[in-house]
Amino acid sequence: MSNPHLLSWALLAVEAGATLAFALSGLLEAARKQLDAVGVCLVAGLAAFGGGTLRDVLLDRRPFFWVTHSNWLWGLLVLCVAAMLFLRARHFAPTEKAMQWPDAMGLGLFSASGTQLALGQDLPGIVAVFMGVITATFGGVLRDIVCNEIPTALRDHRPYAVCAFIGGWVLIGVQQAGLSPGLALLVGAATASGLRAAALLSGYTLPRWSSGAERR
Amino acid sequence: MSNPHLLSWALLAVEAGATLAFALSGLLEAARKQLDAVGVCLVAGLAAFGGGTLRDVLLDRRPFFWVTHSNWLWGLLVLCVAAMLFLRARHFAPTEKAMQWPDAMGLGLFSASGTQLALGQDLPGIVAVFMGVITATFGGVLRDIVCNEIPTALRDHRPYAVCAFIGGWVLIGVQQAGLSPGLALLVGAATASGLRAAALLSGYTLPRWSSGAERR
Amino acid sequence: MSNPHLLSWALLAVEAGATLAFALSGLLEAARKQLDAVGVCLVAGLAAFGGGTLRDVLLDRRPFFWVTHSNWLWGLLVLCVAAMLFLRARHFAPTEKAMQWPDAMGLGLFSASGTQLALGQDLPGIVAVFMGVITATFGGVLRDIVCNEIPTALRDHRPYAVCAFIGGWVLIGVQQAGLSPGLALLVGAATASGLRAAALLSGYTLPRWSSGAERR
Numbered sequence: 001m002s003n004p005h006l007l008s009w010a011l012l013a014v015e016a017g018a019t020l021a022f023a024l025s026g027l028l029e030a031a032r033k034q035l036d037a038v039g040v041c042l043v044a045g046l047a048a049f050g051g052g053t054l055r056d057v058l059l060d061r062r063p064f065f066w067v068t069h070s071n072w073l074w075g076l077l078v079l080c081v082a083a084m085l086f087l088r089a090r091h092f093a094p095t096e097k098a099m100q101w102p103d104a105m106g107l108g109l110f111s112a113s114g115t116q117l118a119l120g121q122d123l124p125g126i127v128a129v130f131m132g133v134i135t136a137t138f139g140g141v142l143r144d145i146v147c148n149e150i151p152t153a154l155r156d157h158r159p160y161a162v163c164a165f166i167g168g169w170v171l172i173g174v175q176q177a178g179l180s181p182g183l184a185l186l187v188g189a190a191t192a193s194g195l196r197a198a199a200l201l202s203g204y205t206l207p208r209w210s211s212g213a214e215r216r
Numbered sequence: 217m218s219n220p221h222l223l224s225w226a227l228l229a230v231e232a233g234a235t236l237a238f239a240l241s242g243l244l245e246a247a248r249k250q251l252d253a254v255g256v257c258l259v260a261g262l263a264a265f266g267g268g269t270l271r272d273v274l275l276d277r278r279p280f281f282w283v284t285h286s287n288w289l290w291g292l293l294v295l296c297v298a299a300m301l302f303l304r305a306r307h308f309a310p311t312e313k314a315m316q317w318p319d320a321m322g323l324g325l326f327s328a329s330g331t332q333l334a335l336g337q338d339l340p341g342i343v344a345v346f347m348g349v350i351t352a353t354f355g356g357v358l359r360d361i362v363c364n365e366i367p368t369a370l371r372d373h374r375p376y377a378v379c380a381f382i383g384g385w386v387l388i389g390v391q392q393a394g395l396s397p398g399l400a401l402l403v404g405a406a407t408a409s410g411l412r413a414a415a416l417l418s419g420y421t422l423p424r425w426s427s428g429a430e431r432r
Numbered sequence: 433m434s435n436p437h438l439l440s441w442a443l444l445a446v447e448a449g450a451t452l453a454f455a456l457s458g459l460l461e462a463a464r465k466q467l468d469a470v471g472v473c474l475v476a477g478l479a480a481f482g483g484g485t486l487r488d489v490l491l492d493r494r495p496f497f498w499v500t501h502s503n504w505l506w507g508l509l510v511l512c513v514a515a516m517l518f519l520r521a522r523h524f525a526p527t528e529k530a531m532q533w534p535d536a537m538g539l540g541l542f543s544a545s546g547t548q549l550a551l552g553q554d555l556p557g558i559v560a561v562f563m564g565v566i567t568a569t570f571g572g573v574l575r576d577i578v579c580n581e582i583p584t585a586l587r588d589h590r591p592y593a594v595c596a597f598i599g600g601w602v603l604i605g606v607q608q609a610g611l612s613p614g615l616a617l618l619v620g621a622a623t624a625s626g627l628r629a630a631a632l633l634s635g636y637t638l639p640r641w642s643s644g645a646e647r648r
Binding site: 057058060123124125126127130141145148149150151153154155156157160161162206207 | 253
């Protein structure tokens with residue numbers, strides 16, 4: 001890469017935008033459930049950092065991302081306080097809509113980086129891909145479990161984890177074909193994000209399981 | 217043992233059957249909750265591998281079972297796809313009934329092996345027994361939490377964790393009495409599985425807590 | 433300190449009282465949900481040991497508290513059996529009321545010790561404070577998740593995690609001001625416990641988030 005500085009800044013910007021989108025998804029969910037100030041902060045934090053933390057526990061990596069960059073925790077607190085002061089119910093729907101795009105970029109980046117971290121530990125491809133899926137989805141899963149809902153990622157029939165799954169395999173494919181890890185990360189992330197964006201734009205849904213529905 | 221090869225094949229067959237039973241329990245629960253394809257795979261995976269993974273996180277063991285044997289993850293995916301294609305609602309009840317027996321065998325095997333892994337780290341008996349109970353039950357507990365239910369293992373008054381608990385103490389007893397670890401594993405597993413089978417056949421239920429019920 | 437023996441006995445007494453209060457909170461919740469004997473023991477165990485265990489998993493500390501002191505697990509089992517034999521529904525409300533005070537002391541002790549353990553690993557202040565909050569609150573969070581409720585700590589608008597948060601910062605402040613770790617622990621714990629006690633006595637509640645309520 002000709003300009004590694006520029007690239008790493010771009011990656012950091014995507015990461016920050018995506019973490020913000022994840023945190024806001026938790027914040028809005030907590031607000032809808034009428035949680036108190038503590039609940040808002042904890043659910044936003046789970047949504048933002050839960051997936052990466054679970055990945056690091058499973059891969060036995062320390063320190064966690066939010067330990068090395070502990071100013072992100074401050075950012076989360078500031079975000080929650082600001083939201084409680086300024087965010088009104090009429091802002092919820094437009095905020096969620098606007099957050100779809102940084103969220104899609106985060107889906108790509110987090111799943112690709114999760115996959116690549118696992119590959120770096122010489123884990124098998126299927127495990128690495130699942131680590132990417134876990135990184136991208138389990139923040140939302142934990143957010144919904146704490147809020148006493150069946151996780152959206154498991155039931156809304158819109159492709160999300162599937163995009164991470166495909167992006168992970170593409171990353172492995174191009175990396176084995178000889179691409180450098182940095183470029184492979186970009187290709188994998190772009191695939192997952194692109195698929196997600198296409199799904200959002202087209203309104204595509206995963207096929208229903210007829211058997212579950214036919215008798216109930 | 218005269219034929220270690222035969223024994224390890226038998227253990228592997230029990231393990232595969234039990235993992236299949238656990239995965240199917242997650243799959244059926246996901247189908248009942250009308251989850252999408254991603255939800256079916258993740259819940260089946262949690263049910264199959266969640267208990268052993270939690271045990272390994274607590275015991276700080278790496279790599280996980282499903283990392284060493286990553287083809288089991290492929291098996292899980294194939295199982296889920298096959299189920300979504302071929303399993304109809306009318307198959308659910310008979311599938312669940314047929315799965316009781318491999319599930320009971322898995323209860324014994326997983327709790328006994330969990331107990332023995334903890335003993336191998338020189339943990340106290342009560343801790344080792346709880347590790348066995350966690351291995352055998354937490355897949356189902358996580359499955360039910362994700363599906364937004366109070367876990368069956370905690371409320372259905374049928375002995376399940378209790379069988380694992382007793383089997384674990386029997387294992388510790390016979391191992392301290394001088395039995396080889398391999399035989400102690402078999403005795404402990406047979407005890408837990410046998411108790412579960414007896415409970416299934418007799419319809420025995422755990423005593424109710426009168427105090428919780430009497431006023432509400 | 434002139435009498436370290438006396439101090440460590442006092443700390444142990446507070447710890448035992450608080451663990452008892454946490455375990456009883458799980459036990460009463462399980463009884464209300466009509467769980468069976470296994471459910472009562474597991475939910476009481478999660479409430480008592482869940483927060484500290486999650487902290488140790490995140491900090492990668494082994495062995496767990498309940499492994500080193502495995503007789504506490506026996507204590508838990510004895511407590512659950514005794515409660516199922518002797519605790520009647522009419523005892524529930526007075527038990528809960530009496531447990532508020534050891535629980536408040538446990539809030540202080542566990543959050544301060546969690547914060548100090550994290551500081552001992554040279555983690556940043558904000559991370560250490562969050563570890564204290566997690567230690568003090570996640571037992572209750574896990575208890576409520578398993579019982580299929582939105583965790584009380586996130587929605588009851590009474591300050592609990594907030595007391596742990598403030599106590600953690602006070603601990604860090606006085607320790608950086610030169611106080612010995614033992615005294616800093618006491619000051620931090622007393623701050624958190626005192627704030628909690630003041631909140632209990634005054635009936636203070638956290639401010640509502642108006643935006644979540646105004647349209648629903």
